Amino acid sequence: MSIPQVHADSGTGGSDSTPGRATRALETVKSAVxxxxxxxxxxxxxxxxxxxxxxxxxxxxxxxxFVEAIAPSGDLTRIGRAQFATLFRVADSARRGLVSWDDYTVFQTLLKRSDADYWIAFQYFDVDSSGTITFDEFKNVFQANVGPDAIPFDFDCDWVKLYLGKKNGTHVLGYNEFTQLMKGLQGERLRQAFKYLDEDQDGFIRPDQFKRIILEIAGHKLSDAVIDRLPTLCTLSPGGKISYSEVIAFHNVIREMDMVERVLREATAKSKDGRIDQTDFLDYASSSSRYSLFTPMEASIIFHFAGRGLSTQRLALIDFGQLLDPRWKAPGDAKELVIPSSGFTAKSVMHDVFHSVYNFVQGGMAGAFGATIVYPIDLGASSSLIRVARAEHRGSLNARMQNQRSTVVGQLLYKNSLDCARKILRNEGFLGFYRGLGPQLIGVAPEKAIKLTVNDLIRGRASDPETGRISPFWEIVAGGTAGGCQVVFTNPLEIVKIRLQIQGEAAKAEGAVPKGAVHIVRQLGLLGLYKGASACLLRDIPFSAIYFPAYWHLKRDLFHEGYHNKQLSFGETLAAAAIAGMPAAYLTTPADVVKTRLQVEARKGQTHYKGLTDAFVKIYREEGFTALFKGGPARVIRSSPQFGFTLVAYEYLHKYPWKEQPREVETALTSRPEEIAKTRARNALKILLDVHGDFGRRSSGPGAN
Structure with missing residues (x-):
């Protein structure tokens, strides 16, 4: 069965540059062929x-x-790169301080052994290369690597005597006996450490003491997030302390992490919504093995740390990343820039600026694409009526239909949207459908760019820094703010576009030449370009506040993006974006009607509007409630596909190789082929590091070369 990949970060944070990602993408293609x-x-x-x-x-x-050759690149675990030097003595079989090509091939072959971790540890403790380990060798190597501040270990205990006899005895360990000793050593260290710190002998230790124990024997297996939350284990039971049972249960979880991961992957893969709770975890664990693998306390601990203290909630596979991956970082955690002179610490400003500019450019490109695709539909409108004195109005269907005023005496111009389209095609030709497209494209790029960039920016800042999730309230705030910011570009664009669209047929009837965009801008002036801005805000803020949350929830809840690492297809992304635009477009039609009336220059016989409220009142009084929804269906027909194609373009512009990809959880189950050798080198250290997390950091002692 193929095992899906886990991603620890659904955010867009990161510090790799675009050229760097492009280079990696090129290398991936080269390696594939x-x-x-x-x-x-x-x-x-x-x-x-x-x-x-x-x-x-x-x-x-x-x-x-040697360390550079074998150590995994990047921050794969909490193992220090210097600790890989402990493997140097094993590779340097001739004890000359250098590793030859022959030594290197022998070492790499050794790493391929299924028991390489035990074999490496045996050779490290076997200082005299005799093939056996004595009591003194074991004790001296142990003490030389744990340091004076470590929790003391009693070598005169009954457990050690069972394996090695008394200090002056002749019992020595061969390889197989040594492997059994090392397998049980961590448990004995845990027992002795708990007893040493439990000064009252009441069976409990403080949270900080528990953290000290775990850091010594298993700190290299845990992420920073889990380590920081280790003291919170005391919240599983009343009293504010941690019992020996809880310590043993936590240790069992860490020791069986590979099995924990396998159960989590398979259980979430079989879940309908990609999420499981403690009961699901235990049920699957018991059904997939002959005997029960985990106790209820162990399951509670797993969900406690994955759920950040809320152990009763249903969690997706990605939520367990911080428990499974020692190098896990919270989404959005970027490399920090430290200024020594002031001690000031800040995220890379240049990276944030570059990322925002990058999103802005992509938003502009996506917006221009979407606008071009659907611009002819902007000529659509509802089947409203307009009566003008034999004057034809040039403009988009949407603008023309919304500007039809039933109080004006004249002939019926457009019966419905199809009739309007036929007359435009007959009177103005195909290019008539694209009249005003130039200013539209000039304005739509920054308009869509600022909307998409601001929405992404606020969503990123408001998302939970550990899970990447965002509350519905902040989704609405992000969308509404994005809609409000875009009015800076939208209003001038709209008023110029509408006047270009409306003036054509009137000019034709009067025998005049239509004025260009520059003339309209000069005529209106800076303040005039923002005429009707209040109506524009009233339209764009609720539109975006409805649209963006609906889009993300449709992707996640209807099309199940991210469940079992599912990536949406082109059609699914387009459908989610288009469906989200339908309620957003129709429900904001009244504001769009008022905006159009305010921005169009009223002619003789037409009602003049003093402002937003006056326009609402007069339209309702003179034309009825339905007049406020003129062009509503056409707005749906236009906005739905426009935002559909815009969001699809934006999503695909962000896709591989340009988008910052979520980092995979690096475990034995998901290691890439090219990293297997280095991963084996890392795993070969795990038995030694189980002795103490600082094993190998000290340069002196019997274990050093």
Missing amino acids: RTPETELKRWRRSFDAHAKTTVNGEKFLDRDQ
């Missing part, structure tokens, strides 16, 4: 790339070069 590289060639390439030391014409790796 090139002939697969053999194992020996891959090892040789790695060795030659890092071997900078030459002796008698032969290349060697020194300690630092």
Whole structure:
């Protein structure tokens, strides 16, 4: 069964540059088409790339070069890169302080062993290379690597005696016996540490003491988020302290993390909504094995840390990322810029600026695309009537229909939207459908760009920094604010576009030449360009406040984006964007009608409006309530596909390779082929690090070369 990938971050944060992502994308394409590289060639390439030391014409790796060759790139775990130097003594079998090509191939072959972690640990403790480990070797290597501040370990305990006998005994450990000792060592250390810190001998320790224990024996297996929340384990039961049972349960979860991950992946994959609770987890764990794998307390601990203290909620696979991935970071956490002189710490301003500009440009491109596709539909309108004295009005169907005033005496001009379209085609030709497109495209780019950028910006700031989720209230605020900001560009655009559209047929009837956009701008002046801005705000703020939340919820709840790592198809994205535009467009039609009436220059016989309220009152009084929804169906027909194509273009412009992709959870189940060798090197250290999290950081002692 294929195992889906887990993503720890659905946000857009990150610090990689676009050129860097493009380079990685190119490398991915190249690797997909090139002939697969053999194992020996891959090892040789790695060795030659890092071997900078030459002796008698032969290349060697020194300690630092060896670490560079085998240590995984990036922050894959909490293991320090210097700790990988503990593997150097194992690879340097000749004890000459250098690793040859032959040594390197032997070491890489050793890492392929299924028991490489135990084999590495055995060779590290076997200081004299005798093939056995004595009591003194075990004790000396242990003490040399844990440091003086570590919780003390009693080597005279009964547990050690069972494996190694008394201090002066002759019992030594072979490899198989050593593996059993190391498997049980962490449990004995846990027992001794709890007893040492439980000064009152009441079976409880403080939260800070629990954190100290876990950091020593399992800190390298946990993410920063889980480590910071370790003290909160005391909230699972009253009293504010942590019992020995809870400590053992937490340790069991960490020790069986691979099985925890497998159960979580498979259980969420089988869930209808991609989410599970504690009961689902336990049910699947028990049904997939002969015996029960986890206790209710262990399940409670898993959901406690994944749910950030709310262990009863249903969680998706991505919520468990902070528990499964030691390198997990909260969405939006960017690299920080530290200014030493002032001690000031801030996120990379240049990255944020670049990211906003990048989104702005993409929003403009997407908006221009959507506007061009649906501009002829902007000529659509409802079947309202207009009576003018044999004067024809040039303009979009939407503008013309909304500007029809039933109180004007004259002939019936447009019976309905289809009739309007036929007359435009007959009188003005095909290009008549695109009259006013130039100013539209000039204005629509910044209009859509600022709307999409502001919405993304506020959603990003208002989203939960750990889960990436956002509340409905902030979804509405983000959309409404985006709609309000766009009016800076929308209002001048709308008034110029509408006057260009309306003047054509009137000018034709009067025998005059239609005026251009520049003439209209000069005629109106700066303040005149914002005539009807209040109506524009009344339309655009609720439109965006309805549209964006509806769009995201349709993607998530109707088309199930993100469930089981599902990516929406072109059709699903278009459908979500188009459906969201329907209620947003129709419900804001009254404001659009008033805006159009205010922005169109009234001619003789037409009603003049003093302002927003006056326009609403007069339209309702003179033409009835239905007049406020003139052009409503046409707005739906226009806005729905326009925003559909705009959002599809915006989404696809953000897709791979340009978009910052969510980081995958790096585990034994999801390691990429090219990283397997380095992942094995990391895993080979886990038995040594289970002795103490600082194992290998100290340069002196029997374990050092």
